Amino acid sequence: MRIERIALKNFRALCDVELRNIPPFAVFMGENGSGKSTLFQVFGFLKDALQNNVSTALQKMGGYKEVVTRGHVGEPIVIEIHFRMRITNTKRLVSYRLEIAVDKGGSPFIRREILRYKRGRYGSPFHFLDFSKGQGFAISNEEDFSKSDSELTKDYQSLDSSDILAIKGLGQFQRFKAANAFRGLIENWHVSDFHIMAARQRAEVGVAEHLSESGDNLPLVVQHLYENDRDTLDRILKKFQERIPGMSEVTPSITEDGHVLLRFQDGAFKDPFIARYVSDGTIKMFAYLVLLHDPKPHPFLCIEEPENQLYPKLISMLVEELRDYAKHGGQVFVSTHSPDILNNVEVSEAVMLKKKNGESELCSFINNAQVKALIDAGDQLGWLWNQGLLEYE
Structure with missing residues (x-):
């Protein structure tokens, strides 16, 4: 099971970034303060939120106002992770989306938590877990591909609090295949x-x-x-x-x-x-x-x-x-x-982060013809970076 895509909104300097086609080994390069540590904080945040709750995870980072991007207070923090896993002998791209907001009193809650993937080759991804403010459902027979979407069993649940991740509880059960796998990924990442x-x-x-x-x-x-x-x-x-x-x-x-x-x-x-x-x-x-x-x-x-x-x-x-x-x-x-x-x-393994107007941007060099030509000519990424020859696209 590997992460293939990450999309983030309003998480500190990562105001609106997306990274696709992530390789198994990825090296994030950038100057001090470019956002490298912030990107890694996303994974620590998710682990803290799973082990405790969203409020505790935010508090460890200074609270919602210290985590949300400057100038975007009142907007939700969005974390979206796409990973590929095997379900009924087929590798499927599963997406997990978490939206965190605060109420009028400043208390954090989960505005939306979704786990979805396509059941077939065509059509839109189906929601196998969908929660909002502590209420929602999970599909309990998701591996029964003989049934149509409308025949799947929705198991409605209410959580103890609106700041608790649904995958924290439901992910413990094997019948919620994707939720169980994603919970295990978060619990065991380092x-x-x-x-x-x-x-x-x-x-x-x-x-x-x-x-x-x-x-x-x-x-x-x-x-x-x-x-x-x-x-x-x-x-x-x-x-x-x-x-x-x-x-x-x-x-x-x-x-x-x-x-x-x-x-x-x-x-x-x-x-x-x-x-x-x-x-x-x-x-x-x-x-x-x-x-x-x-x-x-x-x-x-x-x-x-x-x-x-x-x-x-x-x-x-x-x-x-x-x-x-x-x-x-x-x-x-x-x-x-x-x-x-x-x-x-390798060029395919490198991702650059840069700050622009106080916000971080990410780019890959895999489609940069000039950089690839320089590498093919015998230059190395580190030397090119020192010489200021890595163009940002």
Whole structure:
């Protein structure tokens, strides 16, 4: 299941943007303040809204007035995501649309929440979930394609509050196929907010199978792999040794006061170093390898500026790791303003963001004949960007 199209309205600087034909591996480039982080905030917002509600998700970002685009207060915030999934042996393009508004008292509510897709080759997309202000319906026999649209069963529901997503409850049930799949996508996508200092600290003894968004549970994840999945850990360590020459081993260690820390063995020294004394780039590369080789990979990753603290040679290796992750069924969004990353990116994978009159715009270079000609002549995207030769269309 992959996201193929995104349309946004009134979400901070993203006043009215649309991105189509999104590749499995997409790199969003732009200057500071161009809107890259804002785009990624959309996915964190949806996850918060699913786990809690729309009001809480907005409050975490400063409230409705801080999220809605300047000059558009009173208008709805609109998020529309199109993804392709298999339903009854056919891959169908499913669209999810969420419209958020505020009442006269300033309280947020869901003005409209729709999940729809075409049942056949022709005709308009059919609404399999349609809610407004906490009331609506979902089709409970959506996979029965022998029935006409009028014969499908509408299961009418009332939610506890008008700011709760319908997919939060209905998405738990297998009979609501598309809602269940989209809920699972949101629950399991990973919007990385990696912090070096958090990742290098020791962690209280516990269990963690997946790397957290900040990376603060890295020691626990390594301990879990060390005790339960040595094959995966060995693959991670093999790649780590190839990328950081001299590093021969990384092992978890439990301290007397009940904490787990990581010890990094450099072949040039007898005794290993604990994580707090290992370089930022080494910690970061190891953490990314742990994330990208998760035995139960996330269906969708967002990683902001992964180039920070990394030596240029490591950047090209990391890009290949990210691209390989996408080739094997995941989807990866990366934001960057690094020419080193862009020099390793295909034209079809790059999307540029620019600010115009305070609002962000997105463009792809896939149909830009001049850029394609320069690339075919041997130039690289990063070099072209540094020279100001990437025309914006």
